[in-house]
Amino acid sequence: MSLISVGSMAFDAIETPFGKVDQIVGGAGTYIAYAASNFVQPVQQISIVGYDFPKAEMAELESRGVQLDGVEVVPDKKSFFWSGRYHMDMNTRDTLVTDLNVLADFKPVVPDQFQGADFLMLGNLAPATQLSVINQLKTRPKLIVMDTMNFWMDIALADLLAVLKKVDVLMVNDSEARQLSGEYSLVKAARKVMEMGPKFLVIKKGEHGALLFHDKHVFFAPALPLEDVFDPTGAGDTFAGGFIGYLAKTGDISFDNMKTAIIVGSAMASFCVEQFGPNRLKEITKADIDARIGEFVQLVNFDIDLS
Amino acid sequence: MSLISVGSMAFDAIETPFGKVDQIVGGAGTYIAYAASNFVQPVQQISIVGYDFPKAEMAELESRGVQLDGVEVVPDKKSFFWSGRYHMDMNTRDTLVTDLNVLADFKPVVPDQFQGADFLMLGNLAPATQLSVINQLKTRPKLIVMDTMNFWMDIALADLLAVLKKVDVLMVNDSEARQLSGEYSLVKAARKVMEMGPKFLVIKKGEHGALLFHDKHVFFAPALPLEDVFDPTGAGDTFAGGFIGYLAKTGDISFDNMKTAIIVGSAMASFCVEQFGPNRLKEITKADIDARIGEFVQLVNFDIDLS
Numbered sequence: 001m002s003l004i005s006v007g008s009m010a011f012d013a014i015e016t017p018f019g020k021v022d023q024i025v026g027g028a029g030t031y032i033a034y035a036a037s038n039f040v041q042p043v044q045q046i047s048i049v050g051y052d053f054p055k056a057e058m059a060e061l062e063s064r065g066v067q068l069d070g071v072e073v074v075p076d077k078k079s080f081f082w083s084g085r086y087h088m089d090m091n092t093r094d095t096l097v098t099d100l101n102v103l104a105d106f107k108p109v110v111p112d113q114f115q116g117a118d119f120l121m122l123g124n125l126a127p128a129t130q131l132s133v134i135n136q137l138k139t140r141p142k143l144i145v146m147d148t149m150n151f152w153m154d155i156a157l158a159d160l161l162a163v164l165k166k167v168d169v170l171m172v173n174d175s176e177a178r179q180l181s182g183e184y185s186l187v188k189a190a191r192k193v194m195e196m197g198p199k200f201l202v203i204k205k206g207e208h209g210a211l212l213f214h215d216k217h218v219f220f221a222p223a224l225p226l227e228d229v230f231d232p233t234g235a236g237d238t239f240a241g242g243f244i245g246y247l248a249k250t251g252d253i254s255f256d257n258m259k260t261a262i263i264v265g266s267a268m269a270s271f272c273v274e275q276f277g278p279n280r281l282k283e284i285t286k287a288d289i290d291a292r293i294g295e296f297v298q299l300v301n302f303d304i305d306l307s
Numbered sequence: 308m309s310l311i312s313v314g315s316m317a318f319d320a321i322e323t324p325f326g327k328v329d330q331i332v333g334g335a336g337t338y339i340a341y342a343a344s345n346f347v348q349p350v351q352q353i354s355i356v357g358y359d360f361p362k363a364e365m366a367e368l369e370s371r372g373v374q375l376d377g378v379e380v381v382p383d384k385k386s387f388f389w390s391g392r393y394h395m396d397m398n399t400r401d402t403l404v405t406d407l408n409v410l411a412d413f414k415p416v417v418p419d420q421f422q423g424a425d426f427l428m429l430g431n432l433a434p435a436t437q438l439s440v441i442n443q444l445k446t447r448p449k450l451i452v453m454d455t456m457n458f459w460m461d462i463a464l465a466d467l468l469a470v471l472k473k474v475d476v477l478m479v480n481d482s483e484a485r486q487l488s489g490e491y492s493l494v495k496a497a498r499k500v501m502e503m504g505p506k507f508l509v510i511k512k513g514e515h516g517a518l519l520f521h522d523k524h525v526f527f528a529p530a531l532p533l534e535d536v537f538d539p540t541g542a543g544d545t546f547a548g549g550f551i552g553y554l555a556k557t558g559d560i561s562f563d564n565m566k567t568a569i570i571v572g573s574a575m576a577s578f579c580v581e582q583f584g585p586n587r588l589k590e591i592t593k594a595d596i597d598a599r600i601g602e603f604v605q606l607v608n609f610d611i612d613l614s
């Protein structure tokens with residue numbers, strides 16, 4: 001099953017309690033592609049970069065089955081740049097710099113050869129940009145997953161609500177679910193958000209795991225307790241890439257299979273945070289991924305006899 | 308298998324975003340006894356109360372197999388009183404009043420007929436008080452579980468470290484595990500705490516579930532996502548009561564059985580928060596508990612085929 005991934009490809013500067021990097025490749029689309037390509041190929045990438053985005057990174061992505069026909073290269077502008085500093089708890093961060101650069105003019109065009117894709121992953125971008133991709137597709141994908149963030153709830157809520165009507169799965173973190181719904185209880189928040197359009201809601205809680213809501217059902221996936229969280233940047237995007245990559249591999253979009261996909265996404269995210277940027281994602285093998293998923297199985301496995 | 312429970316029996320005044328009560332029965336020992344007595348009887352209670360503690364509450368506990376021979380009734384003093392206010396997130400609270408009253412003079416005496424108990428639950432109390440109970444037991448119980456809190460780390464750390472050497476399982480919350488170990492990573496914190504004595508460490512994370520560490524193993528139990536958390540008071544004590552009650556019922560203190568006990572404790576705690584004080588714990592039946600445990604099984608259940 002083919003998968004279209006839409007998201008930024010960028011440079012980040014990151015400071016954590018464990019170190020800093022002044023410039024490393026990042027962007028939601030980059031992380032999604034690295035994660036998803038472990039499960040499904042091709043990943044059909046839609047993004048925009050400047051003259052400065054490394055050719056070697058493009059080649060690395062292509063070698064993993066990521067098709068870059070939908071990635072516009074702007075010859076006279078720089079790539080999107082984000083800089084942030086994490087606090088000790090790694091769940092909160094301050095944004096220091098946001099230079100939109102090429103992203104300010106991003107008008108995604110879906111290449112003809114991407115038409116007919118079964119799965120669409122909309123990484124965090126302006127809702128109008130996400131909507132324009134949906135509207136260009138001649139056949140509606142089997143599953144549309146959308147990531148977003150509080151920033152768009154603050155400045156583009158009407159656009160966001162319009163996209164929500166067109167997607168199947170929304171991914172946000174717990175505070176964003178509360179902001180969007182106006183409900184503190186995540187159970188109530190989920191019910192309200194699902195009335196806005198998506199039939200499934202994934203609430204990401206970082207080191208506290210993730211929740212999947214659908215209808216009256218809920219599934220809880222833990223995060224793996226780690227010795228060190230080195231750099232959380234991209235963990236949410238990597239989670240999304242693993243999630244939709246596994247769904248595209250299996251072609252099964254039932255609630256039961258989504259539960260497994262959440263575990264796969266969590267496993268991919270647990271690799272992501274072990275090093276700066278997407279570095280760790282480039283090293284891991286299928287055996288590494290299988291072993292990590294096995295750790296998740298152990299982590300929550302228990303037997304109970306109610307007699 | 309018999310179980311000794313040591314802990315305060317008290318009055319609380321509680322204010323939450325959903326309401327307030329000026330006086331309701333509380334105390335760690337009360338919650339532990341209500342929870343544990345669903346699984347094992349007798350629960351042999353050691354505590355201290357004043358002249359004002361309701362006779363009806365004592366009768367209610369006795370009707371559930373809680374033996375009160377170890378509960379000293381002081382005729383001319385009041386029971387311990389605590390008053391607190393919860394914030395919107397229900398994970399943080401301010402203590403408004405702490406009137407120790409009878410608790411200031413608590414010198415627990417283990418009744419002869421409690422000797423030989425297989426399980427000992429030390430609810431949150433001054434470490435010296437906890438230690439005195441251990442030292443009075445002529446035969447070491449099969450399992451000693453201890454709850455404590457940051458307050459004792461601040462003012463009685465040497466005493467606390469002395470008790471830690473004598474217990475099998477320590478229960479604390481995540482910030483307390485960090486304070487006790489000086490490590491931010493919970494994996495590293497667990498390793499250090501287990502070097503202090505306890506072979507098992509339970510880290511309670513409230514709405515984010517609980518972790519059980521032992522040797523190189525870790526188990527993650529979710530909290531049930533609830534429509535409303537009405538009053539979290541006593542949830543940790545109820546968790547402890549369910550945990551040790553299930554272990555005492557089964558007589559099995561293996562890591563695998565402790566995983567199940569953590570789920571049972573989590574299920575009991577999920578009832579506790581549904582109403583003020585221990586009220587909800589007095590209503591529930593075995594069928595309610597079994598159904599709730601079934602919800603936990605569903606909550607984390609997934610299938611994965613790594614091929």
